[in-house]
Amino acid sequence: MKILETAITNKLGKTTKQAKPVNMLEMIMNLIFTVCGLIAVVFVLLITAFLIVSGVPAIKEIGIIDFLTGDIWASTAETPLYGILPFIMTSVYGTLGAILIGVPIGLLCAVFLAEIAHKKIAGIVRSAVDLLAGIPSAVYGLIGMIIIVPAVREIFDLPDGANLFSAIIVLAIMILPSVISVSETAIKAVPKEYKEASLALGATKTETVFKVIVPAAKSGILTAVVLGIGRAIGEAMAVMMVAGNVANMPGLFKSVRFLTTAVASEMSYSSGLQREALFSIALVLFVFIMIINLVLNLIVKRNKR
Amino acid sequence: MNEKISLKRKANCFILNFLIYLAAGFVCLLLTGSIGYIIYRGVPYVTWDFLSTKPSLISETTGIFPNILNTLYIILMTLIVVLPLGVGSAVYLTEYAKNKKVVKIIELAAETLAGIPSIIYGLVGMLIFVQFCSLGTSLTAGALTLVIMTLPTIVRTTQESLKTVPQSYREGSLALGSGKWHMIRTVVLPSSIDGIVTGCILAIGRIVGESAALLFTAGMANEIIGISEFFKAGKAGSTLTVSLYMYAKERGEFEIAFAIASILLVLTFLINFLAKFAAKKLRKGKE
Numbered sequence: 165m166k167i168l169e170t171a172i173t174n175k176l177g178k179t180t181k182q183a184k185p186v187n188m189l190e191m192i193m194n195l196i197f198t199v200c201g202l203i204a205v206v207f208v209l210l211i212t213a214f215l216i217v218s219g220v221p222a223i224k225e226i227g228i229i230d231f232l233t234g235d236i237w238a239s240t241a242e243t244p245l246y247g248i249l250p251f252i253m254t255s256v257y258g259t260l261g262a263i264l265i266g267v268p269i270g271l272l273c274a275v276f277l278a279e280i281a282h283k284k285i286a287g288i289v290r291s292a293v294d295l296l297a298g299i300p301s302a303v304y305g306l307i308g309m310i311i312i313v314p315a316v317r318e319i320f321d322l323p324d325g326a327n328l329f330s331a332i333i334v335l336a337i338m339i340l341p342s343v344i345s346v347s348e349t350a351i352k353a354v355p356k357e358y359k360e361a362s363l364a365l366g367a368t369k370t371e372t373v374f375k376v377i378v379p380a381a382k383s384g385i386l387t388a389v390v391l392g393i394g395r396a397i398g399e400a401m402a403v404m405m406v407a408g409n410v411a412n413m414p415g416l417f418k419s420v421r422f423l424t425t426a427v428a429s430e431m432s433y434s435s436g437l438q439r440e441a442l443f444s445i446a447l448v449l450f451v452f453i454m455i456i457n458l459v460l461n462l463i464v465k466r467n468k469r
Numbered sequence: 470m471n472e473k474i475s476l477k478r479k480a481n482c483f484i485l486n487f488l489i490y491l492a493a494g495f496v497c498l499l500l501t502g503s504i505g506y507i508i509y510r511g512v513p514y515v516t517w518d519f520l521s522t523k524p525s526l527i528s529e530t531t532g533i534f535p536n537i538l539n540t541l542y543i544i545l546m547t548l549i550v551v552l553p554l555g556v557g558s559a560v561y562l563t564e565y566a567k568n569k570k571v572v573k574i575i576e577l578a579a580e581t582l583a584g585i586p587s588i589i590y591g592l593v594g595m596l597i598f599v600q601f602c603s604l605g606t607s608l609t610a611g612a613l614t615l616v617i618m619t620l621p622t623i624v625r626t627t628q629e630s631l632k633t634v635p636q637s638y639r640e641g642s643l644a645l646g647s648g649k650w651h652m653i654r655t656v657v658l659p660s661s662i663d664g665i666v667t668g669c670i671l672a673i674g675r676i677v678g679e680s681a682a683l684l685f686t687a688g689m690a691n692e693i694i695g696i697s698e699f700f701k702a703g704k705a706g707s708t709l710t711v712s713l714y715m716y717a718k719e720r721g722e723f724e725i726a727f728a729i730a731s732i733l734l735v736l737t738f739l740i741n742f743l744a745k746f747a748a749k750k751l752r753k754g755k756e
Contacts, residue, residue: 193650197565200557204578204624207617211585214596272492280489289493291741292500298737299503300678302714303730307503309717310510337499344496368474370482398586400681405718424588424681431592431685446592450585457584461577 212450219447222246222440231444237411237421239430239438246441248426248448254414255423255452258328258403259396262335266396267389269336270343271378277344278351279373290348297341305405308334313406320417326408328420334402339392346391350384351377383467390463394456398449400424423449504734511731514724524691531725533732535693539608539706542694543687544676546612547619548669554616555623556658556665562624563631564653583621590618590682599686606705608694611687618682619672626671630664631657667748674740677733680710689715709733 223231226246234247273293277286309326312333317325354377362372378385400422408419409429421429427446434442522532558575566572594614604610634657642652658665688705691712707715709729717726 187648190648190650193653194565197557197561200554201561201566201571201575203554203558204575204582204620207620208578208581210597211589211593211617214593214601215589218596269492269495272489273496276489276493280486281493289497292497294741295504295738296496296500298674298678298741300680300710300713300733300737302678302680302710302717303507303733306713306717306723306726306730307506310723311506340496340499368478368482370485371478374485394584394586398588400586400588401714405714424586427592428588428681428684431595443592443596446589450589453585453589454581457581460584461580 215447215450218443222437222444225437226441235413239441248445250411250413251421251423251426251445254328254420255397257414258331258335258422259393261332262339262396263389263392265332266336266339266392267343270340271347271385274344274347274351275373278348293341293344301338301399301402304334304338305402308402308406322417324408324419326406326419327417328407328414329416331403331407334406335396335399338399338402339395342395343388343392346388347385350381353384354380383463387460387463390456390460394453397452398424400428404428507727507730507734511727514728515731519728523693533709533712533729535691536707536709536712538694540677540708542608543612543615543708544673547615547676548672551616551619551623551672555620556627558624559627559631560653562628564657579621579624582617587618587679587681590614591685594682594686606686606688608687608704608706611683614682614686615676615679619675622671622675623668626664626668627661630661634660663748667744670740670744670747677736678710680714683708683711
């Protein structure tokens with residue numbers, strides 16, 4: 165109310181001012197705000213345009229089929245080969261693996277937060293999850309490099325622990341926070357009556373959670389999964405530090421390169437067609453992300469209905 | 470009651486319950502374990518010398534002062550550009566836009582921006598700002614890249630806050646004869662300051678943690694850049710997170726990396742706390 169009062173006094177103080185310049189000002193401000201409003205659209209168009217313009221030439225030169233399905237990437241060889249199938253498959257497997265490990269843990273943790281935990285404990289765990297979400301990806305990469313990579317090397321008796329498996333573990337940890345918070349929201353949104361009815365029919369609390377509440381929150385949990393996929397497929401720095409960075413076809417204990425790390429690792433010294441091919445990889449990654457965004461939007465839209 | 474439940478059901482419930490506790494315990498352990506480890510490895514290296522010198526072979530110092538400065542510069546510059554844009558965009562969406570389709574398209578664009586991974590921002594930032602606008606690899610190019618990246622955050626938080634401003638405030642202001650801009654400036658924006666501040670803090674959090682988008686736009690230099698130099702010409706420089714990556718991955722100097730990581734953790738903690746505190750405090754002030 166105080167704000168309103170000051171607004172009134174401000175206004176009353178200025179009523180003597182003429183009307184016409186104000187209209188001019190209104191028009192200018194209207195224009196400025198409209199421009200600001202459209203800026204997000206402009207940015208999206210700019211990003212798309214720049215990626216297409218710089219990514220398409222190399223695809224044309226290499227041939228789209230050779231580029232997407234070639235399984236050898238040898239950009240610095242005498243007769244360079246630009247096949248990005250290893251990167252695509254690594255990104256797909258890595259993301260799948262992260263989802264397979266991260267989603268069950270995240271979902272169980274969300275159930276704990278929403279249904280089981282005492283309010284105070286839930287609050288503490290929730291702030292822990294928030295903190296996990298805020299930790300920079302380079303820090304995750306550092307922990308992965310120092311703890312997970314040597315551990316994987318020792319446990320599986322490998323010459324080098326920097327491989328797809330280590331990357332999957334790091335990615336699974338990184339998607340946990342978003343999976344937990346989105347699924348928790350979904351679980352909490354399930355009507356109370358469902359739970360009460362189930363309990364009244366004699367189901368135990370645990371049965372109610374897994375047979376009634378989780379199925380009812382299915383679409384929200386699906387949102388969490390797709391969000392996790394988006395995060396996992398786009399992660400670059402942490403993966404770069406633990407995946408070994410060799411352009412192999414994916415194997416659980418092979419050093420691999422993801423779509424994201426393929427772009428980042430050669431960018432600083434590349435030139436010519438090699439550099440253009442890197443932009444093409446980015447374009448492919450962008451297409452993947454756009455598809456995931458689209459799916460996410462469709463799910464969210466369906467949920468609202 | 471319990472006797473009526475079959476043993477199988479009981480066992481199932483027990484296992485599932487156990488798994489739930491296991492998962493929750495795992496997440497907590499993960500957090501405390503990794504934070505503890507980073508602090509344990511990093512904090513002994515955080516000394517005044519470490520914070521206040523630059524890396525130099527001659528004087529044998531390995532400080533991170535330049536990186537701290539660069540981080541501050543980039544935060545400042547990004548916020549200066551993104552705040553008017555983001556707040557303006559949110560104001561347009563809630564106060565000006567009449568066409569629902571336009572609002573939908575803009576919101577879709579903001580969501581798309583939020584979903585793009587930072588490595589793509591880095592690449593596009595390099596194409597647009599470093600090459601096309603010929604800014605060179607510089608803090609300016611890095612900050613402008615981050616502007617695109619943080620825009621959705623500012624727009625979303627401001628928009629949510631604007632929506633909570635009671636319609637009667639607006640009507641009251643308009644009824645007293647104020648123009649639309651005057652109403653926004655004196656009534657709407659001051660009452661949604663909580664959202665704007667929260668958005669800023671969240672944006673700072675993203676900037677501090679960002680590395681992939683800055684690697685190819687802001688560069689990797691470790692020189693001290695004075696304020697005047699910074700505003701005069703675009704100079705390259707790495708933020709704390711980028712330098713953490715460089716120390717760990719390219720040079721294998723893990724002690725420095727852990728020291729930076731512990732500083733980053735403290736910052737993250739602080740930013741999380743501030744964001745919650747600001748949202749709560751300012752919302753109270755509004756009521």
